[in-house]
Amino acid sequence: MHIKQWHMKHTGTSRRTEQGDDAVNVQGESAQGRMSRVVTELIAVLTAVRDGVPQVMTIDDGRLLPSGPLESGHRSLQAGVRSWVEQQTGHPIGHVEQLYTFADHDRTLHPEQGRSISISYLALTRSEARETGWRDWYDYFPWEDRTSESRKEITNLIERRLCAWVAGMTDLETRMRQWQRCMALFAIGDGGGWDDELVLQRYELLYEAKLVMEAACPPNQAIPGRYMHRDHRRILATAMARLRARIRYRPVVFELMPEEFTLFQLQRAVESLAGCHVHKQNFRRLITQQQLVEETGRIEEKTGGRPARLFRFCGEVRRARQFAGTKLPIVHSG
Amino acid sequence: MHIKQWHMKHTGTSRRTEQGDDAVNVQGESAQGRMSRVVTELIAVLTAVRDGVPQVMTIDDGRLLPSGPLESGHRSLQAGVRSWVEQQTGHPIGHVEQLYTFADHDRTLHPEQGRSISISYLALTRSEARETGWRDWYDYFPWEDRTSESRKEITNLIERRLCAWVAGMTDLETRMRQWQRCMALFAIGDGGGWDDELVLQRYELLYEAKLVMEAACPPNQAIPGRYMHRDHRRILATAMARLRARIRYRPVVFELMPEEFTLFQLQRAVESLAGCHVHKQNFRRLITQQQLVEETGRIEEKTGGRPARLFRFCGEVRRARQFAGTKLPIVHSG
DNA sequence: CGCACTTATACTCAAATTGAGTATAAAATT
DNA sequence: AATTTTATACTCAATTTGAGTATAAGTGCG
Numbered sequence: 028m029h030i031k032q033w034h035m036k037h038t039g040t041s042r043r044t045e046q047g048d049d050a051v052n053v054q055g056e057s058a059q060g061r062m063s064r065v066v067t068e069l070i071a072v073l074t075a076v077r078d079g080v081p082q083v084m085t086i087d088d089g090r091l092l093p094s095g096p097l098e099s100g101h102r103s104l105q106a107g108v109r110s111w112v113e114q115q116t117g118h119p120i121g122h123v124e125q126l127y128t129f130a131d132h133d134r135t136l137h138p139e140q141g142r143s144i145s146i147s148y149l150a151l152t153r154s155e156a157r158e159t160g161w162r163d164w165y166d167y168f169p170w171e172d173r174t175s176e177s178r179k180e181i182t183n184l185i186e187r188r189l190c191a192w193v194a195g196m197t198d199l200e201t202r203m204r205q206w207q208r209c210m211a212l213f214a215i216g217d218g219g220g221w222d223d224e225l226v227l228q229r230y231e232l233l234y235e236a237k238l239v240m241e242a243a244c245p246p247n248q249a250i251p252g253r254y255m256h257r258d259h260r261r262i263l264a265t266a267m268a269r270l271r272a273r274i275r276y277r278p279v280v281f282e283l284m285p286e287e288f289t290l291f292q293l294q295r296a297v298e299s300l301a302g303c304h305v306h307k308q309n310f311r312r313l314i315t316q317q318q319l320v321e322e323t324g325r326i327e328e329k330t331g332g333r334p335a336r337l338f339r340f341c342g343e344v345r346r347a348r349q350f351a352g353t354k355l356p357i358v359h360s361g
Numbered sequence: 362m363h364i365k366q367w368h369m370k371h372t373g374t375s376r377r378t379e380q381g382d383d384a385v386n387v388q389g390e391s392a393q394g395r396m397s398r399v400v401t402e403l404i405a406v407l408t409a410v411r412d413g414v415p416q417v418m419t420i421d422d423g424r425l426l427p428s429g430p431l432e433s434g435h436r437s438l439q440a441g442v443r444s445w446v447e448q449q450t451g452h453p454i455g456h457v458e459q460l461y462t463f464a465d466h467d468r469t470l471h472p473e474q475g476r477s478i479s480i481s482y483l484a485l486t487r488s489e490a491r492e493t494g495w496r497d498w499y500d501y502f503p504w505e506d507r508t509s510e511s512r513k514e515i516t517n518l519i520e521r522r523l524c525a526w527v528a529g530m531t532d533l534e535t536r537m538r539q540w541q542r543c544m545a546l547f548a549i550g551d552g553g554g555w556d557d558e559l560v561l562q563r564y565e566l567l568y569e570a571k572l573v574m575e576a577a578c579p580p581n582q583a584i585p586g587r588y589m590h591r592d593h594r595r596i597l598a599t600a601m602a603r604l605r606a607r608i609r610y611r612p613v614v615f616e617l618m619p620e621e622f623t624l625f626q627l628q629r630a631v632e633s634l635a636g637c638h639v640h641k642q643n644f645r646r647l648i649t650q651q652q653l654v655e656e657t658g659r660i661e662e663k664t665g666g667r668p669a670r671l672f673r674f675c676g677e678v679r680r681a682r683q684f685a686g687t688k689l690p691i692v693h694s695g
Numbered sequence: 696c697g698c699a700c701t702t703a704t705a706c707t708c709a710a711a712t713t714g715a716g717t718a719t720a721a722a723a724t725t
Numbered sequence: 726a727a728t729t730t731t732a733t734a735c736t737c738a739a740t741t742t743g744a745g746t747a748t749a750a751g752t753g754c755g
Contacts (some may be wrong), residue, residue: 028557028637029713030644033612033651033675067478097464104464106497106726128462128480131440144401144478146462176660223362278367291702303362309743311704317367332702342369363742625732643714643734666731667721 036225051064064142069095069104070127070267071112074164076283081164081294083263084115089162094145112283116158119281122151124273126265131252149266163304164267167253167260169214169225171267173303185238186215191340192236208232223301226268230261265348278319281340289327289335290314299344325328370559381656385654400477403438404428404593405446406460406600408498410617411503413629415498417597418449423496426481426593442482450492455616456485460599485616498601499636501587501594504547505560505601508639519572520549526570542566557635560602564595592645605635605646612653623661623669626650 035063067298071093073084086093093115101107112120117357167171189209196202212229214221230239237244240254240259253279255263273279280296294310320338327335405427407418420427427449446454460481481641499506504515523543530536548555548562548685564573571578574588575595589597608614612631628644648654656671661669 028639028753029633030609030631030639030647031712032610033653036611090519104462127459127462128438144480168435168463197633275364276366276368278369287675289703297364301362305364306745307702308704308706308745310740313366318368319367320556328751330702330751331703332700332752334391335703365741468700623732639718640714642716642733642735645714662722664722664731666729667733669732 030062032070036222036228045289047345055193063343067097068094068143068145069107069111070145070147070262071108072263073112073116073120073152073163074148074270074283075152076264076296076299077161079292081299082161083164083167083266084158084160085111085162086160087117089160089166089253090256090259092255092262093160094259104146105148108150112150115160116152118152120150120152122279124149124269126262128267144340147262147265149269152269153281153283153285161291162253164263167255167263168226168230169251169266170229171223171302173223173300181251182213185213185233187217188238188248188250189213189232189236190236221303223303224268224271226271227261227264230264234261274300277340281319284340287323287325287337287339289330289337290320291330291335293320293338366382369509370556370562372640395673401430401431402428402477403441404479404481404596405442405484406481406597407446407454407486408451408604408617408632409495410633411495413626413633415633416495416503417498417600418446418492418494419496421496421590423494423500423528423587424590424593426596427494428593438480439482442484446484449494452486452488454484454486456483456613457485458576458603460596460603462474475674481596481599483603485604486611487617487619496587498597499617501589501597502560503599504563505636507555507557508632516547517583518566519547522572522582522584523547523549523566523570544551555637557626557637558602558605560605561595561598564598568595608634612674612676615653615676618674621659621671621673623664623671625664625669626656627654627672 045061075082075084075095080241084093085091095103095107097107101110104125108123109120126149128144128146130144132328165175169177170173170185172178181316186209190206193202193206196205210216210220211234212222212225212232233250234242235237236242238248238250239252240246240249254260258297270279274297280293280300283296283300284293290311291307293314294305294307296305299308319340319342320342321344323337323339325337327337336351383551403552405418409416409418418427419425419590427446429445431438431441433443438459442457443454460483461478462478462480464478499509503509503511504519506512508565520543524540527536527543530539535630543566544550546556546559546566549683565678566574567584571575572582573586573594574580574582576584589595608631614627614634617630617634618627624645625641627648628641630637631644632638653676655675655678657671657673659671661671
């Protein structure tokens with residue numbers, strides 16, 4: 028067994044995590060007098076990559092993630108998510124992964140029914156169709172895209188606002204600790220490099236600093252970035268963080284790619300999801316070494332330069348090949 | 362951004378995952394006619410390491426994980442887990458992490474109330490006290506401990522049983538695919554090395570092959586390993602896999618260690634959790650390089666050989682030091 | 696056509712990391 | 726005093742990683 032490195036990540040107990048989303052204030056009591064009755068809601072962060080830009084499926088003009096109650100017809104939780112996500116997109120979903128479950132006090136639409144439990148999922152699809160409802164990831168989280176040209180401006184703005192926020196604190200101890208947190212999360216000064224997986228922690232910091240609309244901040248203070256109702260933007264942040272973590276260790280990007288693709292298109296997808304650039308030659312080396320893709324023989328001509336070979340994902344083929352040339356269990360008589 | 366390698370893990374759609382734990386057959390309908398009413402249960406996998414052996418807290422003579430309903434007094438889901446876990450152990454819990462949420466059809470104790478949603482958590486504690494209820498991890502999963510002497514015997518037994526299972530299949534295609542799965546998961550033949558994170562997948566395979574008691578197998582077929590009611594053994598498997606994944610990337614082992622420890626004790630803890638050995642000298646190098654620990658100045662004498670230095674975890678100190686010597690945001694008048 | 700420009704692909708090389716070993720130190724046991 | 730046990734320091738080669746150069750093969754434009 029090998030351990031490469033142990034990363035220190037911020038596990039700051041945000042006010043919101045403890046008293047916000049996770050808070051529950053149960054009203055309906057069961058016959059046992061202790062078990063609480065709750066209503067179950069399923070929320071999906073459906074993601075696709077279109078023209079090298081990560082998209083998320085939304086409803087209500089981009090202000091809500093698709094979500095719906097667990098219905099009696101659903102065989103399972105995952106089936107429930109699949110069923111109405113496919114209803115919305117008309118396309119089959121590949122990878123589906125549970126994100127987080129929380130009890131939310133904002134979600135009490137029907138107080139007489141008790142509080143609700145929300146179960147969020149990350150779903151990936153290849154859908155390139157022009158359905159309505161798709162929005163850019165980075166419309167909601169502009170600061171998470173470190174490949175854009177406007178990256179410097181938004182970073183500077185955030186830095187100034189955070190600086191002012193910290194400066195307003197009376198306790199020196201707190202001020203120092205919070206400023207250190209700002210530096211680490213937004214890679215200010217020598218606080219370390221940018222960690223693309225800390226999407227949620229950054230959003231929570233901005234929320235605490237009242238720099239996002241959801242935190243009831245003064246409109247002129249809000250950092251650019253689309254607003255979402257309830258805590259759906261927070262759920263999106265969770266999904267982004269999860270997906271960014273996944274693409275490092277698992278070949279899930281292929282769920283988002285078309286059947287055939289060039290290595291550069293693959294790289295673009297990874298870069299857009301991670302929000303930062305990768306070294307082109309090394310990326311190619313990595314992909315080809317691992318034999319996750321195979322040439323289709325065809326060529327993509329419209330690259331704007333030298334034509335590129337087209338590849339396809341061959342995860343299944345690999346398994347089969349790995350199997351070939353291995354001893355089988357002896358079958359006794361038939 | 363860098364991607365090191367993309368691992369191919371088994372994502373075989375086990376019968377159980379699709380129709381078992383996750384299955385829900387809702388009965389009670391809400392006033393809206395679609396929203397289903399459910400009862401919420403919290404389940405904790407509370408883990409400690411005692412004398413270099415991972416332990417899990419159980420009730421009902423080791424046949425159940427501590428679990429209880431979400432109560433009206435609980436401020437949040439996590440608070441609910443903390444509250445009754447501390448009730449059972451009397452010790453504060455460190456790391457608490459959500460594992461998975463599922464709707465279970467086995468769990469219908471009160472059909473008139475509708476099905477139940479179970480939310481499982483992984484909790485870590487330093488408790489070394491001699492409470493009852495603690496059980497060895499590997500009482501439930503003997504094959505997951507690759508450091509024990511009996512490792513060969515259990516591996517051979519499993520290999521024989523799986524071989525027989527596969528041999529009984531009529532379809533050649535299926536037989537080959539399943540045997541390949543067996544080889545990969547249990548590192549049989551040249552199917553690759555042992556992956557200590559595939560705890561759940563291995564358990565599911567044994568379940569499918571009807572080699573564990575939970576799968577209603579003939580008693581003489583069952584592989585050694587303690588039985589648990591409902592699907593609690595499966596939840597334990599999920600927790601083990603999660604913890605094994607975590608210790609690679611995060612310094613969570615320290616949550617399980619006493620205040621002071623020798624580097625070898627730390628290594629023992631990691632090895633026992635991962636279920637396999639690590640290179641002693643390299644482990645030391647890794648730990649000291651990352652500056653996660655600092656010497657206490659004291660010495661442990663009872664090592665059986667040369668005395669060892671005692672260390673303590675210094676994650677908090679590190680953050681503070683990292684902060685020192687960095688520009689602060691200027692405080693305007695006050 | 697030659698030219699600048701674009702993208703694709705192959706290859707090199709040094710730095711860093713990792714896996715695995717040897718060597719030595721300081722205690723207990725025999 | 727010799728042996729055993731554990732702790733700790735150090736070496737070294739293989740591999741991986743980060744970053745670069747070089748070349749190939751298209752486009753558009755004068």
